[in-house]
Amino acid sequence: MLFLASRQWSRGKRHGTFALSKANKMKTKQTIAIIGATGNMGSAISQSLAKGNYRLLLHAPHEDKLTTLVHTIKAAHPSAEVESIDCSKQASWEADIIILAVPYAAEKEVADKIREVANQKIVISIANPLNATYNGLVTDATTSAAEELQKLLPNATVIKAFNTTYAADFAQPVIDGKQVDAFVAGNNEDALQTVSDLVATAGFNPIVAGDLSVSRTLEGMQLLLIQLTMKYNYNWVAGWKVLHN
Amino acid sequence: MYSAYFDNFTKKVPLTPEERELIQSHLSVKKIRKKQYLLQEGDVCKSIAFVEKGMLREYSLDEQGGEHIIQFASEGWFISDMYSFITAEPATYNIDAIEDSELVMISRSSHDYLLTNCPKYETFTLQLITGAYLAMQKRLNSTIAASLESRYESFMALYPHIAQRVPQHMIASYIGLTPETLSRVRRRIASNKG
Ligand SMILES: NC(=O)c1ccc[n+]([C@@H]2O[C@H](COP(=O)([O-])OP(=O)(O)OC[C@H]3O[C@@H](n4cnc5c(N)ncnc54)[C@H](OP(=O)(O)O)[C@@H]3O)[C@@H](O)[C@H]2O)c1
Numbered sequence: 001m002l003f004l005a006s007r008q009w010s011r012g013k014r015h016g017t018f019a020l021s022k023a024n025k026m027k028t029k030q031t032i033a034i035i036g037a038t039g040n041m042g043s044a045i046s047q048s049l050a051k052g053n054y055r056l057l058l059h060a061p062h063e064d065k066l067t068t069l070v071h072t073i074k075a076a077h078p079s080a081e082v083e084s085i086d087c088s089k090q091a092s093w094e095a096d097i098i099i100l101a102v103p104y105a106a107e108k109e110v111a112d113k114i115r116e117v118a119n120q121k122i123v124i125s126i127a128n129p130l131n132a133t134y135n136g137l138v139t140d141a142t143t144s145a146a147e148e149l150q151k152l153l154p155n156a157t158v159i160k161a162f163n164t165t166y167a168a169d170f171a172q173p174v175i176d177g178k179q180v181d182a183f184v185a186g187n188n189e190d191a192l193q194t195v196s197d198l199v200a201t202a203g204f205n206p207i208v209a210g211d212l213s214v215s216r217t218l219e220g221m222q223l224l225l226i227q228l229t230m231k232y233n234y235n236w237v238a239g240w241k242v243l244h245n
Numbered sequence: 246m247y248s249a250y251f252d253n254f255t256k257k258v259p260l261t262p263e264e265r266e267l268i269q270s271h272l273s274v275k276k277i278r279k280k281q282y283l284l285q286e287g288d289v290c291k292s293i294a295f296v297e298k299g300m301l302r303e304y305s306l307d308e309q310g311g312e313h314i315i316q317f318a319s320e321g322w323f324i325s326d327m328y329s330f331i332t333a334e335p336a337t338y339n340i341d342a343i344e345d346s347e348l349v350m351i352s353r354s355s356h357d358y359l360l361t362n363c364p365k366y367e368t369f370t371l372q373l374i375t376g377a378y379l380a381m382q383k384r385l386n387s388t389i390a391a392s393l394e395s396r397y398e399s400f401m402a403l404y405p406h407i408a409q410r411v412p413q414h415m416i417a418s419y420i421g422l423t424p425e426t427l428s429r430v431r432r433r434i435a436s437n438k439g
Pocket of ligand 1: 036039060109
């Protein structure tokens with residue numbers, strides 16, 4: 001567990017925290033497409049959002065893995081509306097919200113496929129553009145994975161979220177008695193609220209950190225967390241918690 | 246994906262390629278399956294939907310759970326809870342799909358942006374609202390003044406394509422009759438003709 005002093009955040013414009021009880025109160029079921037659903041993060045996110053009032057469309061390249069995942073989710077949440085779909089464009093076309101849970105290097109390929117149907121929709125960037133040895137990022141300091149995705153999908157509303165939480169944290173969003181914080185960044189208030197609701201449904205404490213360019217910091221925070229995890233052997237269950245009054 | 250939307254648009258107001266591109270960048274496309282909700286009463290209606298393909302209906306629920314259909318929308322029609330869309334107050338209507346459908350949606354912020362920045366969009370919107378107003382007056386008059394037979398017959402004459410695609414109980418709900426009364430009305434019409 002990592003603690004971060006709140007001083008450096010206290011001047012932030014929006015330091016919104018949303019209690020778990022405020023998680024999505026919308027009656028109309030929103031459809032979420034999860035691209036790369038069978039990966040570490042994709043399956044963790046899918047399983048934890050299956051608790052909420054969402055309809056999940058899961059897509060990944062290998063159908064056998066997808067079928068297993070859908071069975072696992074339905075066994076744990078019999079009333080969940082979840083199905084696999086063999087085309088990322090179809091999934092995104094039906095979706096209100098799209099989560100890209102693919103490796104950073106695959107984002108361009110996926111963006112090319114879904115561009116037309118992602119117009120004006122929320123697209124969640126969870127990527128950390130790590131280099132092969134985990135000692136740096138492949139993006140330069142003037143940009144971030146989220147901002148690069150926004151360039152690839154100019155008419156979508158890209159929101160950064162879920163990048164500072166490990167896949168294993170989803171099964172355990174409370175570590176050492178404290179609910180892990182999860183930062184959300186983006187340029188559209190409505191979309192930030194919607195994504196904060198998702199984060200709360202997954203069991204984390206959402207904190208709106210700022211506009212999309214704040215993703216540079218958020219992606220850097222995960223780089224640091226990974227380095228600390230390896231150095232101090234946190235066993236990939238670790239997260240950030242802002243201490244404040 | 247957007248072809249029916251822009252056919253409908255340019256029939257009323259011609260567009261340059263640049264204007265079309267600007268408008269399209271503010272639209273989103275969504276598929277919805279039969280029986281899924283686009284909007285449930287109590288939520289804020291965040292967009293206006295245009296039907297490219299398929300059919301939706303908009304209805305209110307009374308205290309006994311009875312459905313009162315205020316609108317059907319098939320290809321080429323718009324549907325939304327306008328009061329909720331404009332005021333951001335909770336919707337009083339439900340909108341769901343009667344068939345698998347493909348929609349073109351516009352959000353409140355995009356709608357406002359285009360109204361201010363694209364005069365052709367404003368003209369188009371004005372024409373839509375005028376048309377909807379006229380249709381509403383006609384429907385109101387038919388509901389308060391016309392005989393049951395002529396209410397049914399004018400629905401069948403105005404919307405033959407809808408009548409073919411929706412169950413009788415929904416037609417009954419739309420014209421404000423119970424399904425039993427509607428069957429009696431249809432029998433009376435049939436025997437008068439026969
Ligand atoms: N792991 C974490 O704890 C963690 C934490 C925060 C953020 N993230 C970020 O989350 C993202 C996913 O990481 P991960 O660890 O979950 O990776 P992962 O386990 O390798 O999963 C990647 C997923 O994407 C699919 N995929 C790969 N290429 C694809 C393509 N071109 N089109 C469609 N699907 C494709 C994979 O399918 P197949 O396996 O069948 O090829 C798999 O389902 C990365 O951007 C990472 O930076 C990870």
